[in-house]
Amino acid sequence: MLEDQSNVKAWLYLLPALILLSIFIFYPILNAIFLVFVEDYNYQTGHYVGFTLTQNFRYVVGDFNFRRAMLNTMLITFVSVPVSVIIALLISVWLNAIKKLQGFFQTVFFLPYVTNAIAIGMAFAFLFNRSYGLINWFLGIFGVSPINWVGMGASWGNAMFSLLVYVTWLGLAFKIMVFLSGLQGIDKQYYDAARVDSASRGRVFRRITVPLLSPMIMYITVTSFIGAFKAYTEVIGMFGERLGPPGDDRALITVVALVYRALDRSGVPGALSEAAAAALILFAVTLVFTYINMQVSKKRVHY
């Protein structure tokens, strides 16, 4: 009886969100699932030829670019997320620790959020420019000859490295904001106790800060991984529609790029189904990794 009551109560609390989500999230997903299994669906008329189990998936997986898209997406996800999280964590903890100019720096680290995306793209294109870019200038001080990062004929490795730096940078502002808000939730008592015990900074960080911040770390890690799997606009931001350095088009293609390429032809029958298929394949992969991610996190997260 009591259980039923608390069940109903919980669902009531969830109701507003559930209604909105049903209409604007679940329903489109169901639609996408429907689309995957129809053949030659004409979006403008709603007409379709028949049903098919695997045709749309085969279109996507059979694409020559599919393997590379998967590889690039994985690389972006598994490199940029951990690096970005660690840097953001360090910045947040240290930002939290300094007294002077804390507010000033907090605003500085927020600025990427309000910086025009085109300006960001231009700035990074400049940073990585082979002739007059800041990075090559910096390396030049150490006697390193100019590297072709993103210019004509740049190698996949160089271009990918540049992209990873860019993606990591893009992710910092949000993570810092979340970590900062999370750090406020840590009871000062713990730090006071640690100071009495004269514990070293490293220990305080590892034994107190990280565990107490672990709910936020988990949140950031899970959502960042999910977001990184969907990488696409970042590649466009740095390389334009070409998705790679000039001469090596699609070098950095991602799975979501495949979705967009199909969506671009939405007036053509069957295109939407391909887009849905690509999205669902990505979904399956992301789901598996996220599940693993969350299982692993469960053991490490303290509330």
Next chain:
Amino acid sequence: MDEAVYGNEKQIKRKQMIRLGVVYAFIVFFALFIIIPFYWMVITAFKTETEVFTSPPILFIGLDPRNWQWGNFGAALEQAPFMRFTLNTVVVAIIATIGTVLTTILSAFAFARLNFKGREVLFLIFIATMMIPGEIFVITNFITVARLGWVALDQTYFQALLAMTIPFMTSIFYIFFLRQAFKTIPDELYYAAKVDGKSDWQYLWRVMVPIAIPTLTTITILNAMNTWNAYIWPRLVTQQEDYRLVSNGLRDAFDDTLGVIMYHEQMSAAIIVTVPLIIAFILLKKYIMRGVSRSGIKG
């Protein structure tokens, strides 16, 4: 004896100074790295058209403010009704954010504090929906919104507002975030409240929400930012130029016949549009940094 203590203190102080120095150096290094594009945006806004398209790009436009192209700002404002767009964006941001915050608080509470059958499964389903790229949703949601009658050719401003806000009145992204924050609030507080005879509702609003102000402030800022940057959806669901949002103005107003973008004017507009956000952030950020002492519970 005293001398030995003094000596030690000096050593400790020096260590602390060095440590502090390292911390500051690290932060300054990253701050510089972070700020480069913002700097770029600002100097581009002050360049002439020729300077914008010079190669290699001009990094310093001189320290004399008289050489800076203040005229770009005026020209930018003329290109599109930015005041109107900003007003629209503020309205949409406020409505969407209030809605989001409310639904988020209620849902996060259910996931964090209430035990109910299917909780973990539902939560996983929620998370799973984040794994699908946004464009897939746009297609269906546009039809939904059209079926609701909000995007007819004779659309009113009110209908446009509905189309731009209702689909965004909740976000699993933030529900997850707030759930984490709620879960860090100790059970003891809850039990104590129950003992005091408080209902769940009261506990939520009187205890949990105040403690979670930093998180809620962050959510508010993030949600406002999303509205500021929204481009595709507002363009799609509005049938009048006057209903559109700031990002539409920024991206659409500055290319010429060939499609070459007038960066200096576009960046000026971007700055004009960004300044209120920065001000809002500066005003709100102390709420993010505000910690609530929990020592009150013991005793």
Next chain:
Amino acid sequence: MKKVFSLLMALTTVFVLSACLPGRGGAEVVINIPDEFPEEDVEILMWHAFGDDNMALLDEIFDDFKEIYPNVSIRHLGQGGYDGLRQSTIQGTVAGSTPTMVFGYPDHFVEYLNGNSLIPLDEYIAHPEFGVELDDYIEGFLLENQQYLDGLQYSMPFAKSTEMVVYNKTVFDHYGIEFSLDEAISFDDLEQIVADHDILGSGEWQAPHLFNVDSESNFFINSSQQWNAGYTTAEGEILFDNPTTQDMLDYYRDLMDRNILTLPIEWDENYGSIPFKDGRVLMSQGSTAGTRHNVPDQPTGRFGIFEMSIMPVVQYDLENRSAIQQGPNIAIMADTTDAERLAAWELLKFMTNPENTAFFAMNTGYVPVRESAFDDEAYQEFLAIADYTRQELLDEGRFDDADRLPFAQAARVAQAQVPYYTFEPPFVGRVTSSNVRSEVGLMMEAIYAETRTVEQALQRALRELGQ
């Protein structure tokens, strides 16, 4: 809880079922032209992708139209760029909210035709009272709008641009080389210039590169025409998998080796205008719509602020000339009343009448779509400016004309190329004509960057296009 769950299931089932209902598009189009022009109030809604400058010019034209038909009101809405316009129109078709008229390119229109959302204009064209003489429209422009598979005409040309070559007159004058506004030169001529003069290099009267091409796609498509190598057909067949194309690409690769031919990626740019103004390349082939960006204004460039002039697109074979045509067309949509359609048709005719098309062209860099526009007095005066050099105009105190000189030159070049405009047929399928266009552009880039050999680049492009 069970109840809530089952409620949710019911809701979603309803939604899923309704997903199976057809969209609004697809109804058959019936043409019914009224005998008289409607007297009631009619509103025309127009979706476009123009910037504010061009729209302002159109507003002037609309005001004139309103004086003739006071009961017709015209409203327009920009949709971002052409991609945004296409997306909005397709979404609009599904949702049942489309405008009266829409701008676009034939490859967009064929997509709309999949939704039966355009009306064929043939009956309007042939109508005894409201019709129009197609003879006066420039033939190439019309043909582009008559390529639809069912043989009907669904669109009319509005404004066209073409390509031209801007060149550094100061430097070429130094070598005594002259070019003409009306006569194209050939690649042989370019090779001859390099052979006869020490023009390439980094010396005082030299440049590292001779000739840049802005649009790789246009270059390939136009060259295929010039070489008769075959490009695509209206049915979507891809024809360039042949030895002639191979020869063509090998020839251009050789020119690239000799720094005669360059692409903007050489300088990590999208257009050659910046390197041109900087003096790093002596000639640049690009759209007439981009005239403004090629006017020298970089005092720190290698040649300072030099004098520039314009000439037609470089040919391969002067006996078989070809220049690409681009630019928006207009179509009338199907979800409209008969009155709206007739009003839209009249507006379309008005916008493209000789006077207005000349007016629009003069002020934008687009080309008029009517032959008799070239006879329009104001346009004639405008074109005549190109008979002078900048210095001559300045000496005569014609400062405004001196500023308009490059645009007049571009217009003259465009006129000279009228006899041999070319376009690519639009088609849709798993591969669309715009897919092919992008792919050949990327292929040219790879050939230039030497990341792939000609053979590899060609094979890769064909593979991407499902061949």
